[in-house]
Amino acid sequence: MAERQDTADTGTDFATAVWLTALARERADLDDRVRRLHAAETALRESVVELVMSGRLEPARRIAALAGGGLPDPVRAFVVQARAGERDRAADACVRVGAETGTEVWVRRCPDHALHVLVLAPGDAVGYAAAVRAAMGGRCRIAASLALPLQDVVFAYGQALAGLMAPGRRASDGPAVPSPGNGFAPLTGELGRQWAAGFLAPIRAHEPARPQDPLPDDLMTTARMWLVFGREAAARLYLHRNTVASRLRLVGRLLRLDLATVGSQATLCLALALDELPRPRPLDTPRRVDFGAVLTQPLARGWARAVLRDVLDEPDSTDAVTLRVWLDYDCQARAAAYVLGISGPGLRKRLARLSERLRTDGLGNPVVQRDLWLATRVLDAAARR
16 A cells, blocks of 8 residues: 555656656746847847947838837937946846836947947936946946937937046046047037048148158048057057157148147047047038137037036136136146246146046146137137127
8 A cells, every 4th residue: 555655656746847847948948038039129129229320210210110119319328338248237237227217228239349338318318327327336337428319329429438438537427528539529510520621631632752651541540649648659559759750740730730739739639539430421522611610519518618617607716717827828837837926836736626626637637638728719719609
């Protein structure tokens, strides 16, 4: 009798094991289907972002509608920089935060940056960056653009990317305040691109007198590297420092710039950045555009005030006068201190206070200096209108 009971129990255990195995297989199949469905949806939404970034808005809108969503207009671009090995987690966090906050977002892993995630969100999604950082436990960096028309999404991306990459700026929850060469450029639109094409035309038209002389692309590359790396440019270009200096003199001569001045550096930096921007539509035939018209673009003043904050609101204040003199004398401490009638240590104290007020990492940074120079010119141009 006991033997018969043991046999029955064994049969029941076997049947239970078979049932559990089948259930586990069904669960595995279901999980696999869910993963494949999620991957397909992700690929579809990433293809929409790719179409938008390439300027094909109508196909993008149709596919977005099939995916059950709509493209935001105006749009705010976010670029998230994850830590090594965490980009997929960051992309998932971007999607999850959008779902939790009821924000329609379109997410794509950037093909050109192994750690970057691009997010297109509605123009009013100003708190999205803070929510993503919180979801990632602070293990990422994120920068945002201003709200721009959907047709200018490439400019929005360029602004966000520049805000992420620009040195000398502290992170904030709002739109990034990047360097003038990279961050201001997307705000200038088609007019800025026209100005840059005309401004850089002498370099494009340059014909070397000898076979060993630099070509136009060599001059452009040298100028870009020097603006970014300064004295280290020669080593990074594998050139002698005298060769770099010779090329820079030629660039200055062709463009009629004194590259020893902050203003000339900021102007060249802006032109080169505009030349590098991805173009959502073909550039029209270049025409002469006055630099002042570029400085008075609709979004320029907002950018300038974000850079300068309220420092110039009182033109006769100590901070405003110090900043003006510092920039007018090309950030040369001895000359600025002499004009201000103060000692070197006194000037350093004022600059430290200004740096804190402007929320920069120091006014000795060439990128910050170009920021401030361009921002002051933007506000001056607006005041003259």
